[in-house]
């Protein structure tokens with residue numbers, strides 16, 4: 092395994108300008124012929140032609156039609172005698188798609204052929220300069236059995252189709268846009284398509300297609316609607332039109348992640364594409380909308396302008412996540428629905444990215460080194476990267492940001508560029524802005540890992556009617572970062588006194604507000620204006636003012652979380668059982684009873700902080716103590732607010748058909764939370780009415796959100812009726828793999844009680860429907876336990892860790908990328924309390940001791956032990 096360093100970047104010695112690929116598709120042995128136009132990079136002017144290739148069988152290499160001498164060194168094919176003048180390079184090789192369980196390169200799934208090339212999968216198809224700064228124009232011919240593979244797709248436009256001997260047929264595709272190899276794709280399968288013709292603003296016609304397996308067609312309406320909405324939005328907000336006549340989306344059930352933005356031929360995990368009211372939840376509908384948008388938006392941010400090298404990954408991913416988040420907010424509509432989107436995004440950033448930034452895999456948004464690039468498709472590169480883009484927009488304003496984007500495309504369309512190029516475009520379009528004067532310091536967001544801690548202390552001077560806010564920052568001794576702190580001042584009676592963007596760019600700075608008539612409560616970091624950990628020193632009384640009155644909905648929610656967090660942390664730190672006080676309970680009661688607040692907001696405010704985020708606040712982490720405190724808080728909230736939960740449940744029943752709009756989704760979410768609380772409280776009181784009602788609702792539900800919500804209420808409370816509901820659910824949906832995934836995940840995520848959830852996972856790992864080979868299924872069970880159910884996973888007897896090590900090793904032999912993800916469950920082991928810490932170390936060491944580990948798993952394990 093070699094360490095690749097950012098500072099070692101060098102342009103390639105050759106460019107590949109065009110490539111003509113032809114495939115004779117066969118699951119056991121596919122023949123690939125690649126004819127390339129190659130030219131020497133005159134800026135480098137020396138060195139051999141070095142191509143990448145992995146798991147291939149090389150048949151021949153010709154230059155200008157003549158055989159040429161070459162050598163193979165590991166995964167490299169080296170041709171010393173390549174001419175200086177432009178030449179034609181022809182390579183023939185075979186690969187074995189049906190043996191490809193890594194799902195990288197060309198593989199089979201459900202009887203069809205699919206590809207995944209990002210980041211370095213193209214080299215598993217044929218020999219190539221498989222790096223993003225080598226951009227070529229592709230022409231692709233696919234030949235395959237017509238009966239088994241009636242649909243043959245590749246990037247761009249269809250040139251020609253026809254019949255061949257032996258029941259085979261062919262299709263020839265041409266993509267006019269030069270692209271890096273990671274954006275290549277092909278599909279050959281028995282699929283059907285939902286089609287829609289649309290006209291863009293400029294008057295151009297486009298054909299949109301969503302390809303899926305025969306039975307799934309009726310589950311594609313939502314994806315198609317999301318695609319159309321994305322098209323409209325990108326033209327309206329950023330002036331970016333669709334540049335191809337045909338835009339295709341394909342679903343596949345074996346897929347390593349959510350989806351992939353291949354030029355004109357996006358390939359999707361079916362879990363990120365298919366939805367019907369009967370099989371998908373509100374959360375699925377909204378996730379599909381955002382992933383369809385994300386991949387579509389990549390067409391400009393990623394494909395038209397791509398990355399020079401993989402260290403620049405956040406250039407396309409951070410920016411595209413930012414764009415999909417903005418899109419989802421605009422789709423949500425009302426200010427309060429927008430705030431709900433923002434809260435959900437921040438909640439997942441804190442649950443996933445903050446722990447990453449403090450753990451074994453901490454890395455800057457632009458990493459400096461890697462062994463396996465697939466390990467760096469992380470929450471830091473994506474979600475923190477998106478926060479960095481959001482800070483540009485906060486610093487230059489919305490119009491300024493749009494001008495910056497315009498300049499970025501004017502300068503770089505058709506190029507492979509760096510994060511510096513993006514920063515320069517935004518700053519150059521906004522001279523004199525809060526960004527332009529601090530650009531170098533701002534760029535520390537790309538180079539410094541870790542979550543900055545910001546401390547804020549206010550001082551009110553009644554004599555001068557001034558309020559002085561002193562902000563300070565620290566991030567493990569690194570240089571100060573540029574932190575936009577959107578700040579409001581709120582009167583104790585709720586009056587909004589001021590709002591201002593404060594830019595903290597030194598270790599410590601003071602800001603003074605004039606004409607403040609009475610001591611205010613500061614509302615800091617509104618809308619979560621920077622990805623930092625904030626210590627504002629606010630008292631409970633001040634948090635209650637914000638919860639009640641803050642004009643910023645995000646900070647109202649944040650106050651609800653802080654109130655809960657303070658209590659949970661106090662109990663955990665003191666090693667005492669948690670007892671909720673009346674002030675907190677009454678505050679939550681008034682949120683729940685509030686006549687004007689949206690149901691969606693109420694549900695978010697009444698949901699306790701996640702156990703992973705709580706763990707981040709502690710120096711030494713005892714997952715069982717955290718879980719006990721959260722569970723106690725839940726049980727007490729369930730009991731104390733029982734009447735209010737009943738009222739909330741009754742008030743949020745929706746009559747009529749299902750639509751996944753934010754208002755209905757929010758009402759269903761609150762009704763489901765209320766039901767969970769009522770069933771939980773029934774477990775305490777011995778009441779049988781609410782478990783019975785939950786069971787009835789589970790049976791009668793007309794959509795998956797309500798059905799799964801009722802099932803979760805029973806399972807999470809460990810109610811007796813859970814068993815029969817679970818088997819009923821399984822029987823009802825045995826033909827729907829995505830729903831069976833939910834069945835596994837729900838059980839694996841059930842709050843731990845006396846080791847039952849863990850025992851259930853071990854038992855389910857032997858279930859006939861379980862398989863490690865399908866990534867969705869592996870995630871639904873194993874990842875749900877190890878990454879999302881801390882109290883079931885971290886056991887005093889170490890059984891969770893033993894199970895983890897076994898699964899990582901087993902999975903590594905099948906699919907290294909997915910195994911690498913699972914390995915990350917131990918990223919934070921050094922902060923664990925004993926006996927967890929020692930047991931975790933032992934399990935990690937056991938994985939490390941295995942001689943044949945993939946680079947993926949090896950890199951993560953070594954960083955954990957470093």
Ligand code: B3K
Nearest residue numbers: 209210350351352465468
């Ligand atoms: N760009 C792909 C991710 C590829 C992951 C490779 N390990 C999907 C996306 O971000 O849109």
Ligand code: ZN
Nearest residue numbers: 385389408411
């Ligand atoms: Zn992406």
